[in-house]
Amino acid sequence: xxxxxxxxxxxxxxxxxxxxxxxxxxxxxxxxxxxxCRKHVTEVENKNTWICNYCSIEYSGGxxxxxxxxxxxxxxxxxRCSKYHEGVYNNMASTSSNPPxxxxxxxxxxxxxxxxxxxxxxxxxxxxxxxxxxxNNAEIMNLSEGVNSSGCNISVYESEINQLxxxxxxxxxxxxxIAKQLQSLESxxxxxxxxxxxxxxxxxxMRESANKMNSSDDIHKINKLIINMKDYKKKKPFTLSxxxxxxxxxxxxxxxLKQLDDDKVFxxxxxxxxxxxxxxxxTLVENEVKRKATFKDVFWxxxxxxxxxxxxQHDITKRIGLKLDEDDEKVRAGNLSxxxxxxxxxxxxxxxxxKYIDLKKVGIHPKVNGIKVILTTRLxxxxxxxxxxxxxxxxxxPLNGNNKDWExxxxxxxxxxxxxxxPNEIEKIARCIIERFKGLPLAINVMARTMKGVDDFHQWKxxxxxxxxxxxxxxxxxxxxxxxxxxFDNLMEKNMQNCFLYCALFSxxxxxxxxxxxxxxxxxxxxxxxxxxxxxxxxxxEGNAIxxxxxxxxxxxxxxxxSVYTHPLVRNMACYILKESQRNAMVKLNEILxxxxxxxxxxxxxxxxxxxxxxxxxxxxxMSPDCPKLSTLIINKVSIRYIPECFFKxxxxxxxxxxxxxxxxxxxxxxxxxxxxxxxxxxxxxxRLKHVxxxxxxxxxxxxxxxxxxxxxxxxxxxxxxxxxWLDLSSNKLLYIDFGSFTSNLTKLQYLNFRDTNCYRDFRVxxx
Numbered sequence: 142x143x144x145x146x147x148x149x150x151x152x153x154x155x156x157x158x159x160x161x162x163x164x165x166x167x168x169x170x171x172x173x174x175x176x177x178c179r180k181h182v183t184e185v186e187n188k189n190t191w192i193c194n195y196c197s198i199e200y201s202g203g204x205x206x207x208x209x210x211x212x213x214x215x216x217x218x219x220x221r222c223s224k225y226h227e228g229v230y231n232n233m234a235s236t237s238s239n240p241p242x243x244x245x246x247x248x249x250x251x252x253x254x255x256x257x258x259x260x261x262x263x264x265x266x267x268x269x270x271x272x273x274x275x276x277n278n279a280e281i282m283n284l285s286e287g288v289n290s291s292g293c294n295i296s297v298y299e300s301e302i303n304q305l306x307x308x309x310x311x312x313x314x315x316x317x318x319i320a321k322q323l324q325s326l327e328s329x330x331x332x333x334x335x336x337x338x339x340x341x342x343x344x345x346x347m348r349e350s351a352n353k354m355n356s357s358d359d360i361h362k363i364n365k366l367i368i369n370m371k372d373y374k375k376k377k378p379f380t381l382s383x384x385x386x387x388x389x390x391x392x393x394x395x396x397x398l399k400q401l402d403d404d405k406v407f408x409x410x411x412x413x414x415x416x417x418x419x420x421x422x423x424t425l426v427e428n429e430v431k432r433k434a435t436f437k438d439v440f441w442x443x444x445x446x447x448x449x450x451x452x453x454q455h456d457i458t459k460r461i462g463l464k465l466d467e468d469d470e471k472v473r474a475g476n477l478s479x480x481x482x483x484x485x486x487x488x489x490x491x492x493x494x495x496k497y498i499d500l501k502k503v504g505i506h507p508k509v510n511g512i513k514v515i516l517t518t519r520l521x522x523x524x525x526x527x528x529x530x531x532x533x534x535x536x537x538x539p540l541n542g543n544n545k546d547w548e549x550x551x552x553x554x555x556x557x558x559x560x561x562x563x564p565n566e567i568e569k570i571a572r573c574i575i576e577r578f579k580g581l582p583l584a585i586n587v588m589a590r591t592m593k594g595v596d597d598f599h600q601w602k603x604x605x606x607x608x609x610x611x612x613x614x615x616x617x618x619x620x621x622x623x624x625x626x627x628x629f630d631n632l633m634e635k636n637m638q639n640c641f642l643y644c645a646l647f648s649x650x651x652x653x654x655x656x657x658x659x660x661x662x663x664x665x666x667x668x669x670x671x672x673x674x675x676x677x678x679x680x681x682x683e684g685n686a687i688x689x690x691x692x693x694x695x696x697x698x699x700x701x702x703x704s705v706y707t708h709p710l711v712r713n714m715a716c717y718i719l720k721e722s723q724r725n726a727m728v729k730l731n732e733i734l735x736x737x738x739x740x741x742x743x744x745x746x747x748x749x750x751x752x753x754x755x756x757x758x759x760x761x762x763x764m765s766p767d768c769p770k771l772s773t774l775i776i777n778k779v780s781i782r783y784i785p786e787c788f789f790k791x792x793x794x795x796x797x798x799x800x801x802x803x804x805x806x807x808x809x810x811x812x813x814x815x816x817x818x819x820x821x822x823x824x825x826x827x828x829r830l831k832h833v834x835x836x837x838x839x840x841x842x843x844x845x846x847x848x849x850x851x852x853x854x855x856x857x858x859x860x861x862x863x864x865x866x867w868l869d870l871s872s873n874k875l876l877y878i879d880f881g882s883f884t885s886n887l888t889k890l891q892y893l894n895f896r897d898t899n900c901y902r903d904f905r906v907x908x909x
Contacts, residue, residue: 178207181225189485195224201437201486212310219435220402221307301363302354308370309351315377316344322381322432331382332558340378347373379429383558386549387540390422397426397515400533401435401488407507408500408514410524413537414695414708415624416583419517422537423490426515430488436513438487446495446631450502457489457503470502477504486511494518495631497526519628519695539580539708546580547572553589563596570601577608579709587620611716618717625714628694640670640687641696645707645715646728646751647775648697655704658688663844663867667797667821668773673843673866677891724748729755749773757781765790775799786810794818796841801825808832817841825849837861848872848894859883869894 182191190201193210200210200219209219319341323333347370354363379394400406411419427439440460444453454473458465463480465473481487481504489505491498494516500507507514516527524534540546550571554561563571571592578584591614592604607613613621632638647664648656662684666673671683688705691697699705707715712728719726726749743750743766750771757779765787772794782805789795789812796818800806806827811834813822821844824830830850836842837858844867847856853875859865860883868890870876877899884890 178204178211178213181211182207193222193225196222198222212307221311301360301367304367305351305354305363305370308367308374309348312344312347312370312374315374316341319378319381326382330557331384333381334378334383334385336388337378337381340373340376343373380425383552385425386552387545389538389540390418390425393422393535393537394425394429396535397422398429401426401430401513401515403533406513406530406533408516408527408529408533410521410527410529410534411515411517411537412519412521412524412534412695414539414581414711415519415628416581416621417537417539418582419519419537420492421582423492423515423517427488427490436488437485439490440487441490441492443492444494444498446627448495448498450499453498453503457505474502474504478506478510481505481510481512484510484512488512489514491516494523494527495520497523500527520631520693521695522693540582540585541580546575546578546585549582550575550585550589553586554593564598566598567596567601570598570605574601574605574608577709581708581710583624584621584710587617591617611713611720621710622714622717625711626718628696629714629718632690632694632696636670637687637690639668640665641691642715642719643668643670644688644691644697644705645712646726646749648705648707655700655706657704658685658699658702661688661705664797664821667844719748726750727752729753731755743768745769747771749775751775752777752779754778760784760788764788767791769793771795773797776803778802780805782807784810786812789813789816792816796820799823800827802827804828806830809834814838820844822846840864843867843889845869852876854878855883860886862887863889865890867892870898871895872897874898 179191181194183194184191185199190199191207192199198220200206202219206219210222211225212221319337323337326333350366351370354366357363375395377391377395379391397409397411400409411422413419423441427441430436430439438461440457442453442456442460450470451473454465454470454477458477458480461480461484463477465476467473467476481489489512491514495518498516500514505512505514514527516524516529518524521534521536540549548560551560552558554563574588575585578588588604592601595601629638629641632641643665644661647661659681662671662681665671665684665687666680671680671687673680675683688697688699692699692705696711697705697707716726716728723746725744725746727743727747728749728751730752731754745767747766747768748770750768750773752775754777757776758781760781760783762785764785769791771792774792774795774797777799781803784806788810795816798813798816798819798821800809801823802825804827807829808831809824813819814834814836815838817838818841819839820841822836822839822842823844823846824833825846826849828849828851830847831852833847833852833856835857836845837860839862841864842862843864845862845865846867846869848869849872852873855870855876855878859868863886865887866889868887869892870878871894874897876895878895880893880895884893
């Protein structure tokens with residue numbers, strides 16, 4: 142018998158491995174011809190499951206699932222056995238006089254076994270004979286000694302080659318899977334994404350590279366190709382239709398599927414702000430799981446804010462086809478637990494969760510029932526409370542970058558997956574509208590539906606004007622603001638709600654502008670939402686706890702632990718809430734004003750005004766807004782050089798004045814000295830500012846910041862500010878002051894900063 146026949150015989154014999162039999166487990170014999178693969182598993186008695194003889198992992202399903210697990214039929218939907226090839230080889234090696242050589246040949250053979258149907262047995266025969274005819278070759282000699290020609294340990298080499306083979310098989314399965322989905326998709330009139338074709342076009346190149354490596358013994362090249370193929374596999378598109386926008390969606394689907402496949406993960410949390418697409422992601426995951434049949438069942442239950450254990454028990458039993466008549470909660474939980482256990486490996490999706498759910502009280506025991514839970518929520522802390530591992534908590538963000546928000550808007554504005562084409566003059570306005578939504582899918586979808594079929598330029602302009610005035614129309618307000626407002630209502634505590642309203646109006650996300658956490662916390666102190674009588678350490682502890690809670694409710698976001706910002710629509714929702722409660726605020730951001738409007742905007746009931754980054758060059762002489770209720774005035778990043786004397790005349794209860802980042806501002810009017818209700822005066826980064834009027838009459842002032850200015854002397858009357866707790870005169874390089882002349886009177890002072898000033902330099906010299 143020649144070498145090829147001998148090896149071929151042993152390959153065939155390897156598929157006749159006798160099954161193992163263990164206590165309590167029995168292999169049922171007498172299978173049909175197409176079920177010979179059962180020889181490789183041990184069936185578990187009284188259960189529709191089997192245990193792989195190689196990796197010893199238990200699975201459910203029939204012959205096709207076994208073949209898929211062993212990689213014999215090219216199908217997916219089940220984890221591939223990592224030890225199957227090794228097990229076959231070990232069985233053969235027990236009867237072989239030269240195992241290393243045969244192992245090398247067999248693995249090369251196996252790499253072509255899926256080409257036999259197309260290329261015939263010649264593919265195997267030619268390659269094997271080529272190897273056997275060179276037994277005197279140095280590579281064969283090295284193999285017999287346990288290393289190949291590059292000096293790599295043969296067991297490591299074989300492991301890498303096996304990885305490569307498995308990746309080729311997996312990618313081929315992915316290709317066939319996508320082809321089936323596309324056929325179904327296009328039969329329903331849907332259009333495929335261009336990304337799908339790009340991925341499929343790259344597949345032959347990957348396969349060709351893998352085939353070349355099949356005759357290589359360069360372990361480094363093989364490893365590099367494995368990494369490339371794994372990266373390519375990760376980029377496999379999950380959403381094939383143009384109706385789904387954004388590559389991040391596919392990555393999120395892939396991540397959830399990965400967690401579902403992890404035997405150590407039982408609860409997966411998906412969280413994010415309202416309208417961002419959490420339910421959509423869960424739906425797509427459900428479809429993918431059902432399509433691949435990786436789990437026996439998927440049960441979907443919408444929880445919502447009116448959740449109770451009793452209601453949840455009945456909703457779940459309704460989904461699984463069970464009826465619970467018992468009055469006792471514990472009895473119902475026991476019955477539900479048994480029913481879920483009988484269902485076997487399943488997924489329970491709990492959508493729209495608003496507070497902690499004790500799964501055990503409901504009757505859900507993931508580690509016992511064989512069930513996995515996916516929950517969607519706006520509340521990050523709920524994910525933690527429900528024992529989600531950090532790796533199994535997924536945050537969903539709005540669409541960002543690469544024009545994806547515009548792409549979604551055009552698709553929704555069009556028909557049947559074909560983007561709408563609009564005239565240039567309308568496109569400019571439409572882009573301004575979409576820019577205000579900052580990638581929130583809910584708002585983009587609602588606005589697209591509202592403007593569908595509208596081709597008149599003036600109607601588009603009118604829609605933009607209404608958005609700027611927060612007059613979005615009843616339909617838009619109902620579907621956007623009221624959806625977002627549920628997060629606000631869920632805060633429960635009145636003080637926490639007020640904290641959010643002010644945080645939303647102060648921390649914004651336009652043109653990358655964010656507010657420092659410490660500054661925001663001190664503004665909450667200024668407004669009385671944090672007790673200012675505490676020491677600074679306690680103030681910042683409480684302030685950071687408040688910000689963390691608001692972030693956990695998906696109402697604000699933080700960056701690098703030092704700054705926070707609010708999504709523009711959440712900020713608009715805050716204005717909407719104030720308006721509903723008969724409280725008025727004016728917020729103008731990134732607008733062209735030229736001069737502050739005289740005839741509109743400054744209503745007598747205004748409580749807060751925030752202007753930022755507006756193209757404002759002048760406050761008209763003689764302007765005196767009649768705003769007797771105005772308590773907060775923030776004008777940042779504008780181009781004004783001075784403020785008229787009479788501007789503050791009717792602002793008798795103004796308590797917070799912030800004129801920071803006005804680089805052209807040269808002086809403050811003397812009327813500032815009469816703002817006796819002022820608690821906080823902030824003048825930060827007013828680079829040309831040289832004059833600040835006397836402040837001695839501002840007895841309520843507790844926080845004063847004059848930093849990065851051109852002042853040469855401190856304002857008069859500082860020694861009279863006996864309620865001052867926070868004084869920052871830092872980075873005024875021209876300032877000289879004898880700090881000892883006034884600080885002795887400031888007995889409540891907790892924070893003092895005069896770095897980068899002449900007085901600081903003198904202080905350092907005298908202290909030495």
